[in-house]
Amino acid sequence: MADYSKIIKNELFSNGADLVGIGSLAELPADVRRALPVGVCVAVKLPKEIVRGIAALPTKEYYDQYYIINKKLDSLVTLGAGLLKSYGFEAVAQTQDYVRQGQTGNKSLLPHKTVATRAGMGWIGKSALLVTKEFGSMVRISSLLTDAPLEPAQPLDQALCGSCTICTDACPGAAVLGKQWSVGVSREELFDAAACQKTAKERALRGFGIETTLCGKCIEVCPYTKRYLNQK
Numbered sequence: 001m002a003d004y005s006k007i008i009k010n011e012l013f014s015n016g017a018d019l020v021g022i023g024s025l026a027e028l029p030a031d032v033r034r035a036l037p038v039g040v041c042v043a044v045k046l047p048k049e050i051v052r053g054i055a056a057l058p059t060k061e062y063y064d065q066y067y068i069i070n071k072k073l074d075s076l077v078t079l080g081a082g083l084l085k086s087y088g089f090e091a092v093a094q095t096q097d098y099v100r101q102g103q104t105g106n107k108s109l110l111p112h113k114t115v116a117t118r119a120g121m122g123w124i125g126k127s128a129l130l131v132t133k134e135f136g137s138m139v140r141i142s143s144l145l146t147d148a149p150l151e152p153a154q155p156l157d158q159a160l161c162g163s164c165t166i167c168t169d170a171c172p173g174a175a176v177l178g179k180q181w182s183v184g185v186s187r188e189e190l191f192d193a194a195a196c197q198k199t200a201k202e203r204a205l206r207g208f209g210i211e212t213t214l215c216g217k218c219i220e221v222c223p224y225t226k227r228y229l230n231q232k
Helices: 004-014 048-052 060-086 096-101 112-118 166-170 193-208 217-221 223-229
Strands: 019-024 038-045 091-093 139-146
Touching (some): 166 217
């Protein structure tokens, strides 16, 4: 039997993915995962110079890169789903359009971050962002759902932030509440979305003249991000 896990990972990496993880979604409600038991999460990292550039305020370069990477992620998960379908499996790419169709307010039916933690790619930081050992939180992610016989990784059920309060202390909107994530902890327990959005709009307007919900301070200060930024 073909090693479909290797095939899909090779395809995604060769087309620009920086991280690829496979996770079992079987424990999640069937309706949120389209009754498909496996999730594939794809991450693309932000360029180092972009992240270094947002230490004071978000920049137009960060804004532009955000949308470039989102488009790339849509392309990657669409490519991956198409490849699995070509082998006769069912697959659904959770593109931006797909996610919007299933959204209630600003909540996704099945967040990419959930797929990422089930795939062992990282954990949810106190900032409510995915944190990876490789790149910290300076990644954008997307995902696809499938019934292909892929080999799932060990999920991450607990945060590895420990007693660190750097993102909590650095948040200019006091939106990061300082609670440690584990499976079952809601996003509302981790951060104040309204405070985050308000402050992000103010900072984006000051930084590059567009009132949009883009800040990035918690990304830039994360110790795991800093570790990657400081690598030669």
